Structure formats: C-alpha cells, structure tokens
Amino acid sequence: MNVYLDNNATTMVAPEVFAAMQPFFGEFYGNPSSMHRFGGQVGRHVDRARQQVADLLGAEPDEIIFTAGGSEGDNLAIKGALEAMKSGRRHIITTRVEHPAVRVTCRWLRDHGFRLTEIPVDREGTLDMERLEEALTPDTALVSVMWANNETGVVFPIEHIARLAKARGIVVHTDAVQAAGKLPIDLKQVPVDLLTISGHKLHAPKGVGALYVRRGTRITPQIHGGHQEGGKRAGTENVPGIVGLGRAAELAAETMAEENDRVRALRDRLEQGLLQNCAGAQVNGRNRLPNTLNISFEFIEGESILLMLDEVGVAASSGSACSSGSLEPSHVLRAMGVPFTLAHGSVRFSLSRYNTEQEIDHVIEHMPGIVTRLREISPFVGGAAAWAGKSTCNV
Amino acid sequence: MWNYTDKLMDHFKNPRNVGVLEEPDGVGEVGSLACGDALRLMFKLDAEGRIADVKFQTFGCASAIASSSALTEMIKGKTLEEAQQITNRDIAEFLGGLPDQKMHCSVMGRDALLAAIDNYRKGTPPDEKVDSDIVCQCFGVTRLEIERAIEENNLETVAEVTNYTKAGGGCGGCVDDIQAILDEVKAARPAPEPEKTPPRRRLTTLQKIKLIEETIEREIRPALQKDGGDVELIDIEGNRVVVSLRGTCSTCLVSQVTLKKLVEAKLREFVSDELRVEQADGEEEVA
Numbered sequence: 001m002n003v004y005l006d007n008n009a010t011t012m013v014a015p016e017v018f019a020a021m022q023p024f025f026g027e028f029y030g031n032p033s034s035m036h037r038f039g040g041q042v043g044r045h046v047d048r049a050r051q052q053v054a055d056l057l058g059a060e061p062d063e064i065i066f067t068a069g070g071s072e073g074d075n076l077a078i079k080g081a082l083e084a085m086k087s088g089r090r091h092i093i094t095t096r097v098e099h100p101a102v103r104v105t106c107r108w109l110r111d112h113g114f115r116l117t118e119i120p121v122d123r124e125g126t127l128d129m130e131r132l133e134e135a136l137t138p139d140t141a142l143v144s145v146m147w148a149n150n151e152t153g154v155v156f157p158i159e160h161i162a163r164l165a166k167a168r169g170i171v172v173h174t175d176a177v178q179a180a181g182k183l184p185i186d187l188k189q190v191p192v193d194l195l196t197i198s199g200h201k202l203h204a205p206k207g208v209g210a211l212y213v214r215r216g217t218r219i220t221p222q223i224h225g226g227h228q229e230g231g232k233r234a235g236t237e238n239v240p241g242i243v244g245l246g247r248a249a250e251l252a253a254e255t256m257a258e259e260n261d262r263v264r265a266l267r268d269r270l271e272q273g274l275l276q277n278c279a280g281a282q283v284n285g286r287n288r289l290p291n292t293l294n295i296s297f298e299f300i301e302g303e304s305i306l307l308m309l310d311e312v313g314v315a316a317s318s319g320s321a322c323s324s325g326s327l328e329p330s331h332v333l334r335a336m337g338v339p340f341t342l343a344h345g346s347v348r349f350s351l352s353r354y355n356t357e358q359e360i361d362h363v364i365e366h367m368p369g370i371v372t373r374l375r376e377i378s379p380f381v382g383g384a385a386a387w388a389g390k391s392t393c394n395v
Numbered sequence: 396m397w398n399y400t401d402k403l404m405d406h407f408k409n410p411r412n413v414g415v416l417e418e419p420d421g422v423g424e425v426g427s428l429a430c431g432d433a434l435r436l437m438f439k440l441d442a443e444g445r446i447a448d449v450k451f452q453t454f455g456c457a458s459a460i461a462s463s464s465a466l467t468e469m470i471k472g473k474t475l476e477e478a479q480q481i482t483n484r485d486i487a488e489f490l491g492g493l494p495d496q497k498m499h500c501s502v503m504g505r506d507a508l509l510a511a512i513d514n515y516r517k518g519t520p521p522d523e524k525v526d527s528d529i530v531c532q533c534f535g536v537t538r539l540e541i542e543r544a545i546e547e548n549n550l551e552t553v554a555e556v557t558n559y560t561k562a563g564g565g566c567g568g569c570v571d572d573i574q575a576i577l578d579e580v581k582a583a584r585p586a587p588e589p590e591k592t593p594p595r596r597r598l599t600t601l602q603k604i605k606l607i608e609e610t611i612e613r614e615i616r617p618a619l620q621k622d623g624g625d626v627e628l629i630d631i632e633g634n635r636v637v638v639s640l641r642g643t644c645s646t647c648l649v650s651q652v653t654l655k656k657l658v659e660a661k662l663r664e665f666v667s668d669e670l671r672v673e674q675a676d677g678e679e680e681v682a
C-alpha cells in the first residue's frame with residue numbers, strides 16, 4: 001500500500017486540474033498578449049483563472065498577480081512593497097517560524113539597511129501577540145506573518161494582526177501558502193495588503209502561484225520587462241499552470257467545507273491512534289490546520305523513522321537535522337522550545353482530500369513496530385538518560 | 396532523499412550486533428541526544444587479546460546506524476592494535492560510500508572505537524571533554540577531533556570539515572577558528588615532494604651519470620609508467636642528456652614536448668641547473 005502523507009511538501013495534481021490544463025499544451029498555445037484569435041482565446045482562459053483565484057480569496061480579479069510559486073510571491077510582496085514605499089520607514093516585523101521564502105528574504109533585507117524583529121512563539125507554537133504589539137513602531141514599514149505554519153500547521157490570528165498593523169499605517173503581508181484551500185479566506189474581512197499562495201500545495205502544479213495585492217497597495221516589480229500582470233510581473237504567462245491554478249482554486253472553494261471535516265476526522269484518528277499505541281509520543285503545536293499532525297517520538301531519530309515508514313509505503317517528512325541535510329533540527333521546533341529528546345524525532349504527517357481511512361489505519365498499524373525497533377537500537381532508552389544530558393550541544 | 400547504497404540500507408534495516416554486553420572490557424560513548432546522533436560501543440576480548448564480541452547502540456539517522464553496524468563487523472576478531480588502524484574512510488568504504496554530508500557518521504563510529512579502546516587501556520571512563528578544547532560550541536567538537544578528521548581525510552575547506560565533524564554546522568560562529576586549524580594543519584603537513592636538498596656541489600662525471608640515472612629511475616620513470624609512458628637514458632655528453640621518450644601517445648608532438656620538459660625539469664631539480672635534455676636521433680618529433 002502506498003500512502004502519501006506529505007501534502008504540506010507538495011500535492012498530487014487533481015485529475016480535474018490536469019484535464020483543464022491539457023488543451024494548453026496542445027491546441028491553445030497562443031500568447032495571451034497577441035492580437036489574433038490564437039492569443040485572444042487563451043487570454044480569456046487566463047482571465048477566467050484570475051477570477052477563480054480571486055473567488056477563493058474573496059478578492060477582485062485585478063488584485064491577483066500570477067507568479068512562479070510561493071517563493072516568488074513572498075519575495076515580490078516583501079521586497080516590492082518596501083521598494084515602492086515612500087515613507088522612509090525602515091523596520092520589518094516577522095516571526096521566528098516563517099518559511100525560508102520569508103525568513104531568508106527578511107534577513108537579507110536586514111543585511112541591506114533594514115531593522116528586523118522576529119516575534120517568538122511559545123511551546124505550543126502560539127505567536128507572542130504582546131511582543132508583536134510592542135514591536136509596532138512609527139518606523140515599522142511592513143509586517144509579514146504566515147497564515148499557517150507548514151511544519152506544525154499552527155494557524156496565526158491574521159485578522160487581528162492585520163487590524164493592529166493597519167491602524168498604524170503599516171503594510172501587512174501574509175504567506176498563506178499552507179492556508180489556501182485548507183481554511184476559508186475572505187479578504188473583505190481580513191485587511192491584509194498582500195497575500196501569497198502557491199499552486200502545488202492545493203493540487204495544482206509546481207511552479208505557479210499568485211500574489212494578492214490589495215487595490216491601492218503599491219509594489220515595485222522584481223522581474224522587469226514586458227507589461228504582463230498589470231506591469232507588476234514581466235514574462236509571458238505560464239498559461240497551463242495558471243489555468244490549472246484557477247481550476248484548483250475553484251475545486252478548493254467548492255469542496256473545502258465538506259472535505260476539511262473529513263480530512264480533520266482522519267487526522268484526528270491518526271493522532272489518537274499514534275498517541276495510544278506509541279509510548280513517549282507528543283504532538284507539536286496547538287490550533288492547527290485540519291490536515292497536519294506533527295508528532296515527536298522520544299529517543300529516536302526522524303530520518304530513521306522516515307526510511308522505515310518508506311519501507312511500508314508511507315511517505316511523511318521530519319524536522320530532524322539528518323533528514324533535511326542540515327545539522328540542526330527544524331528552526332520551527334527550536335523556536336517552540338521543543339526539547340532535543342523530541343525535536344530530532346519529529347515526524348510530520350500532512351493529509352489531503354485523497355487520503356482514506358484504510359491508509360490512516362495502515363500507518364497506525366505499522367508505526368508502533370517502527371518506534372519499538374528504533375528504540376531497541378537507541379542507547380538512550382532505559383538507564384542512559386544521564387548520558388543524554390551531559391553534552392555541550394547547544395543548537 | 397539521500398543516495399544510500401544497498402549495503403548501507405541493509406545494515407540500517409538489519410543492523411548487526413545491536414545491544415549491550417555484560418561486563419564489557421571497553422566501552423566508548425560519543426555524540427549526544429542534543430546533537431542528533433550518538434553511539435555506545437562495547438567489546439569483550441578473548442584470551443589472545445582479540446575482539447571476541449562487540450555490541451552497539453545508536454541514536455541517529457540511517458547512515459549512523461549503518462556505520463555503527465559496519466564497524467562492529469569490521470573489528471570482530473581483530474586485536475586492538477589492528478582495530479585501531481581502522482579509519483572513518485574504511486567504514487564509509489565498507490558501506491560502499493556515504494553522502495558527503497553524512498561522513499560525520501563514519502567519524503562517529505571511529506571515535507567511539509578509539510574511546511572504547513582508550514577506556515579499556517586506562518580502565519576509566521573516557522575523559523570528559525574540557526571546555527577549552529572545544530572549538531564548535533554548538534556540537535561540542537574539540538580541536539583534536541577536527542585535526543584528526545583533517546589529517547586522515549585530507550580535508551581542504553571548512554565545508555568539508557563540517558561534513559566530517561559537524562563543527563561549524565550550527566551557529567557558524569567557529570568557522571574562522573576552523574579555517575585557522577585548517578591552515579595550521581596544512582602548514583604542518585609534509586610537502587608532497589619531500590625536499591631533497593639537491594646536490595649543488597660540483598660533480599665528477601661519474602657522479603653526475605649516476606645521479607642522472609637515479610633521478611630517472613626514482614623520480615621520472617614511475618610517473619611516466621603510471622600513464623603508460625616510459626623513458627630511457629641513451630647518452631650523456633657534458634650537460635647534454637639524450638633520452639628516448641615514449642608517451643601515452645608516442646607520435647603526438649605536444650605530448651613529446653611536454654614529456655621532454657618534464658624530464659628536463661626533474662633533472663635540473665635533482666642534478667644540475669645546466670642540464671639540457673634532447674631526444675635521441677631518429678625519433679619522430681612530429682607526427
């Protein structure tokens with residue numbers, strides 16, 4: 001049995017999305033900017049996709065800029081907004097648990113003349129709102145806070161944050177790459193100025209995304225050239241990708257309410273099953289997306305768990321150092337203060353609407369054996385705890 | 396996903412010699428829970444001082460578990476002197492290779508072995524690392540460990556040191572220190588070509604001929620033969636040395652010229668600056 005539970009990393013392209021895209025690799029190959037019917041036909045489909053994405057977000061079509069994915073959207077939002085700003089403000093606020101597309105971008109700006117505040121989270125992944133409010137100063141130009149975290153699924157109070165910042169004339173960006181399609185988003189209610197989504201996290205293909213730019217919010221293009229996307233993002237449109245993203249957004253809007261209840265039930269079943277059958281396990285994060293379970297197993301290491309899961313056909317991911325190729329465990333778990341006994345043994349299961357109960361039960365059936373096997377090899381189980389504590393490792 | 400070899404995956408899925416020994420003769424513990432990998436290795440000796448039994452416990456990724464398992468297989472039946480010769484490279488090779496970023500797993504295996512042998516010889520638990528020796532605070536890596544990894548694996552860059560020891564892979568605050576250690580070790584390394592003081596005194600003709608012959612035999616011919624070429628001494632007339640050369644491609648002009656220059660350079664270095672090398676008559680210089 002093959003069980004794909006790594007949907008926060010990427011998702012399967014939905015069959016409906018694939019079908020919608022196919023003509024644009026064939027018959028409909030025109031350039032949407034062209035003054036002939038080849039282009040005109042295609043242009044109408046791009047317009048339709050723009051409407052579909054806008055509808056998912058409660059936005060207007062002219063507020064949607066198509067991009068090449070989440071990373072580009074984040075960069076365009078943050079750098080583009082700061083560059084267009086005339087106020088001379090030089091302070092950026094973000095969080096310690098952002099995706100690298102935001103975190104690294106903000107740190108790069110810090111090295112190029114901006115001040116940066118990274119707001120901490122507590123042990124459950126909840127943002128320290130007091131610190132955030134204190135950090136808002138007359139010099140603050142931009143607040144960028146993710147809507148939902150990709151590793152833990154923890155959801156942040158974006159509406160509240162946006163209201164606080166807007167009241168002080170601060171531009172607000174949110175990386176909603178993980179939230180879009182999993183949580184209802186209504187930008188008529190939530191006064192953010194900029195919002196990023198990425199196609200491949202909601203059953204559209206990789207390499208396409210969108211940035212929402214509220215009417216009246218100024219951004220400077222980061223890719224200069226032609227007049228596409230209202231002059232905000234040059235380059236001939238990725239038409240198949242855009243059409244796919246549009247269809248995926250439409251599907252998400254149609255099915256979200258119902259599917260999310262089902263996905264949440266499956267996730268809860270997995271969570272309860274693992275907690276009941278595996279000793280020394282602990283869930284990371286509270287108030288989460290319906291599809292995400294980040295769970296740590298004491299005294300064993302994440303990469304080993306993943307490879308053993310792979311042996312039984314289960315795909316997941318881990319915040320352990322080894323599995324990422326870096327030497328440190330995930331910056332998100334460290335920011336939450338998850339102890340080392342647990343951080344290295346974290347596994348993220350992220351579900352989609354395509355998962356079934358049998359698949360979840362397959363994981364619940366195999367996980368306890370994997371944990372037991374690895375603990376039999378581990379030197380820290382039983383009697384060796386003193387050794388575990390006396391190291392100088394500070395990461 | 397890592398590119399692990401089948402052998403590595405086999406040792407990960409079916410690790411050999413997992414567990415603990417009652418009353419072991421030596422125990423080595425390296426790494427920690429905080430660092431993300433740790434290994435406890437223990438052995439028992441037989442009457443002849445050979446490793447009769449060995450067990451391990453490992454916390455870590457697949458390559459850490461496989462490296463530990465491999466190590467136990469490699470040292471069984473060996474004397475401590477023999478076991479001590481095993482390098483981290485040997486462990487990696489036994490597994491058919493490790494990804495660069497995972498070399499530290501093999502280093503951990505070797506360090507645990509040395510710690511266990513040390514423990515047996517001294518009869519005491521291995522000394523705690525002294526704070527002042529620690530270069531990388533994040534992962535608790537000592538200067539000695541870094542030096543050893545550099546020497547045994549001919550490491551050249553800080554990134555390589557990080558792959559092999561983890562040092563520098565945390566906050567990055569110690570990368571300058573690691574670079575300094577690299578520079579020191581490199582400076583202390585014997586030059587690749589041990590500097591033989593070229594005899595610059597006046598040579599008798601007989602001495603000169605002998606020295607030219609020796610130099611060709613020792614310095615030039617092995618190098619050429621390695622690539623399928625060869626050199627033969629034909630004649631010596633004053634400072635004119637006539638040789639017959641065969642390159643890998645014996646009719647190539649370029650290779651002949653390069654070969655001649657190489658022979659001349661070596662002879663000038665080891666015998667006399669005044670030597671001139673020529674090719675034997677009748678040999679084709681041009682294709």
Ligand SMILES: Cc1ncc(COP(=O)(O)O)c(C=O)c1O
Pocket residue numbers: 008009068069070071072074099101146148149150175177178198199200207209
């Ligand atoms: C929260 C978040 N932001 C940004 C990205 C980057 O998106 P993309 O892979 O489309 O560049 C991802 C996905 O990797 C993500 O999870």
